[in-house]
Amino acid sequence: MAQADAGPALTGASGSGRSRSGLVTADGTPLRRALERAERRRKLAAFLLVAPLLAFLLVVFIFPIGQMMWRSVDNPQVVDAVPRTLEALRGWDGNELPEERVFAALHADFMADAELPRREQKIGPMGIRLNYELSAARGAISRTGRNVESFEPPYKEAFLDQHRLWGDVELWRIIQREGRPLTLSYYVAALDRQYDADGSVVLRDENRRIYVSLFMRTLALSVAITFLCFLLGFPIAYWMSILPMRYANLLMICVLLPFWTSLLVRTTAWIVLLQQQGVINTMLVTLGIIGDDNRLSMIYNMTGTIVAMTHILLPFMVLPLYSVMRTIPPSYMRAAKSLGATPATAFRRVYFPQTLPGIGAGAVLVFIISIGYYITPALVGGQTGRMISNEIARHMQQSLNWGLAAALGTMLLVGVLILYWAYNRLVGADTLKFG
Amino acid sequence: MGLPPYATTGERVWYYAFRVICIAIFFFLLAPILIMIPLSFNAQPFFTFTREMLTLNPEGFSLRWYEDFFTSDSWMRSIRNSFIIGIAATVLATTLGTLAALGLSRSQMPFKGLIMGILISPMIVPLIISAAGMFFFFSSVNLAQTYLGVILAHTALGTPFVVITVTATLVGFDHSLTRAAASLGASPTRTFFKITMPLILPGVISGALFAFITSFDEIVIVLFVAGVEQRTIPREMWSGIREQISPTILAVATILVLISVALLTTIEILRRRSERLRGLSPG
Numbered sequence: 001m002a003q004a005d006a007g008p009a010l011t012g013a014s015g016s017g018r019s020r021s022g023l024v025t026a027d028g029t030p031l032r033r034a035l036e037r038a039e040r041r042r043k044l045a046a047f048l049l050v051a052p053l054l055a056f057l058l059v060v061f062i063f064p065i066g067q068m069m070w071r072s073v074d075n076p077q078v079v080d081a082v083p084r085t086l087e088a089l090r091g092w093d094g095n096e097l098p099e100e101r102v103f104a105a106l107h108a109d110f111m112a113d114a115e116l117p118r119r120e121q122k123i124g125p126m127g128i129r130l131n132y133e134l135s136a137a138r139g140a141i142s143r144t145g146r147n148v149e150s151f152e153p154p155y156k157e158a159f160l161d162q163h164r165l166w167g168d169v170e171l172w173r174i175i176q177r178e179g180r181p182l183t184l185s186y187y188v189a190a191l192d193r194q195y196d197a198d199g200s201v202v203l204r205d206e207n208r209r210i211y212v213s214l215f216m217r218t219l220a221l222s223v224a225i226t227f228l229c230f231l232l233g234f235p236i237a238y239w240m241s242i243l244p245m246r247y248a249n250l251l252m253i254c255v256l257l258p259f260w261t262s263l264l265v266r267t268t269a270w271i272v273l274l275q276q277q278g279v280i281n282t283m284l285v286t287l288g289i290i291g292d293d294n295r296l297s298m299i300y301n302m303t304g305t306i307v308a309m310t311h312i313l314l315p316f317m318v319l320p321l322y323s324v325m326r327t328i329p330p331s332y333m334r335a336a337k338s339l340g341a342t343p344a345t346a347f348r349r350v351y352f353p354q355t356l357p358g359i360g361a362g363a364v365l366v367f368i369i370s371i372g373y374y375i376t377p378a379l380v381g382g383q384t385g386r387m388i389s390n391e392i393a394r395h396m397q398q399s400l401n402w403g404l405a406a407a408l409g410t411m412l413l414v415g416v417l418i419l420y421w422a423y424n425r426l427v428g429a430d431t432l433k434f435g
Numbered sequence: 436m437g438l439p440p441y442a443t444t445g446e447r448v449w450y451y452a453f454r455v456i457c458i459a460i461f462f463f464l465l466a467p468i469l470i471m472i473p474l475s476f477n478a479q480p481f482f483t484f485t486r487e488m489l490t491l492n493p494e495g496f497s498l499r500w501y502e503d504f505f506t507s508d509s510w511m512r513s514i515r516n517s518f519i520i521g522i523a524a525t526v527l528a529t530t531l532g533t534l535a536a537l538g539l540s541r542s543q544m545p546f547k548g549l550i551m552g553i554l555i556s557p558m559i560v561p562l563i564i565s566a567a568g569m570f571f572f573f574s575s576v577n578l579a580q581t582y583l584g585v586i587l588a589h590t591a592l593g594t595p596f597v598v599i600t601v602t603a604t605l606v607g608f609d610h611s612l613t614r615a616a617a618s619l620g621a622s623p624t625r626t627f628f629k630i631t632m633p634l635i636l637p638g639v640i641s642g643a644l645f646a647f648i649t650s651f652d653e654i655v656i657v658l659f660v661a662g663v664e665q666r667t668i669p670r671e672m673w674s675g676i677r678e679q680i681s682p683t684i685l686a687v688a689t690i691l692v693l694i695s696v697a698l699l700t701t702i703e704i705l706r707r708r709s710e711r712l713r714g715l716s717p718g
Contacts, residue, residue, distance in 0.1 A: 052531055057554065060591045064569050065560065235460060260648065261692055264676070265691050272470070282483040416561055
């Protein structure tokens with residue numbers, strides 16, 4: 001055994017190994033290659049440690065989100081349900097009602113679908129899909145589906161007799177447009193737009209525009225909340241940074257206690273305080289400041305959302321601000337004052353600029369969290385305090401328009417990722433701390 | 436930083452005004468949470484102080500909402516669910532997260548930035564989007580409305596906190612210790628359990644606590660992924676607030692505040708211990 005090992009080592013040492021790199025290991029491989037191999041092995045070991053979590057997150061987290069984003073453009077319903085009709089519609093100019101052979105193909109599609117087991121039928125899902133584009137489409141399709149077996153040629157008349165919508169060129173344009181495996185129509189809807197007769201994208205009617213203004217409101221609320229957090233967070237972070245460590249730690253606990261308290265507990269607290277029969281209103285009535293019959297409505301509206309969310313997100317502003325302010329030497333301010341600056345000037349020109357990294361970090365953090373917030377606006381926001389997340393949830397759970405929910409969600413996600421990228425450039429993700 | 440004796444009147448006024456403002460802000464932070472505690476002992480089903488309570492009359496106080504809470508089947512089931520899901524998710528997240536942090540802190544780790552980005556993404560992505568994605572995915576693999584589904588989802592949400600806290604602990608880690616152990620003949624597993632683990636334990640535990648509180652406090656995923664059987668405490672509070680708001684919620688809230696105080700204290704103690712062990716601070 002020992003001799004067998006020694007053999008190659010000797011030849012390696014006396015042969016090519018010495019001539020090229022000079023150094024060899026005990027078993028004769030050139031040192032450089034041996035080091036490279038060891039490096040590779042350590043790289044692999046490091047990767048293997050990360051691999052379980054990486055694989056877990058790819059399956060349970062990244063893939064589902066990708067799947068959801070895919071849903072915002074995925075459009076299989078019409079293609080799957082009426083392949084013959086789409087084939088017959090090819091080359092249709094979209095101006096006049098399609099001719100008889102298209103209706104015959106549609107009839108054939110309906111008949112083929114009726115043969116399938118109930119769970120595999122495709123016409124029903126197509127009705128739901130078309131209904132997003134044209135309300136009443138679902139009713140027309142399901143009624144036709146019930147009676148289609150008794151249809152006799154000419155089919156065009158039979159369909160038109162069954163439901164007037166089959167005589168609407170608009171419906172046929174939609175079938176043709178959505179008869180493709182991918183669609184942008186959810187995004188068109190999410191931007192308050194629609195297709196007009198010649199297929200170009202135009203704004204919806206004034207009273208049906210919802211989402212753009214909701215995105216704007218979400219942005220405005222997030223900006224307001226971020227600004228309020230800055231306004232309230234800056235003084236207390238500053239105070240904590242100039243106090244001796246002992247008191248600062250005590251105050252830090254006061255900041256961390258709300259941070260650690262359940263979100264629902266804090267939201268409940270604001271309901272208790274702000275509602276019509278709540279603590280603040282009752283106190284004001286008892287003190288005679290307001291009358292019993294005009295209690296203030298401070299909750300279930302935009303005020304409620306802003307107050308509760310500012311309270312919830314304030315620690316996220318204070319923590320980065322405080323950690324930056326701690327590192328600013330107080331001698332800078334003294335130097336500025338000794339050089340003749342008034343306290344206000346010294347603060348504005350010397351102290352404040354040094355806190356900017358902390359302000360930036362805190363502001364982006366608060367903004368990112370608030371823009372995707374769901375629970376608090378849902379509980380205390382009422383109608384005017386709703387945010388885009390609430391609309392996503394509504395489409396997920398009530399209207400079941402999952403494609404639109406996915407489109408709105410994708411837009412929100414892209415916005416948040418861009419902000420996060422900016423945050424990362426600004427401060428680096430490693431600086432994230434949680435108390 | 437006291438007030439210097441040569442301060443002008445303006446400086447004096449500002450000095451005190453600033454402190455009053457700060458105290459008012461702290462009041463804004465703490466009062467809403469603290470005010471629920473006395474209100475949870477209200478004898479009346481109101482969310483406001485009754486005359487009896489203000490005059491400290493014992494008649495005005497009662498434990499009826501606590502009794503309500505501890506005798507309610509749905510609340511008790513939600514507590515059990517919260518702990519089952521929270522503990523299972525914490526164990527999974529801590530194991531996966533600690534291993535990953537050990538790998539990430541090695542200098543040889545390839546694609547570090549990209550991998551770190553993926554690992555902390557559950558913390559960045561808005562919960563409603565994670566919930567929507569998981570809702571579709573879990574429905575398609577029959578994990579919706581199961582304990583396993585909620586546990587896996589909460590594990591994913593908890594791992595970034597473990598990765599970040601353990602990575603932070605490993606920054607000050609002296610790698611010559613593990614090399615010394617290896618040179619003395621210890622296997623990598625033995626080195627890990629005898630040398631590495633005791634040193635990074637404070638970081639692991641505080642990461643685990645973060646993962647636990649994340650799961651314990653999480654509601655959006657539960658709303659979408661869990662069924663009636665898997666309702667947790669926040670889910671029960673959600674329907675309590677939305678449907679029939681009763682002071683029982685305040686009793687639950689008080690108990691939760693006490694739990695968070697206990698967790699906060701534990702984390703603070705661990706943090707100090709870890710800093711002392713690593714020699715970062717004298718006390």
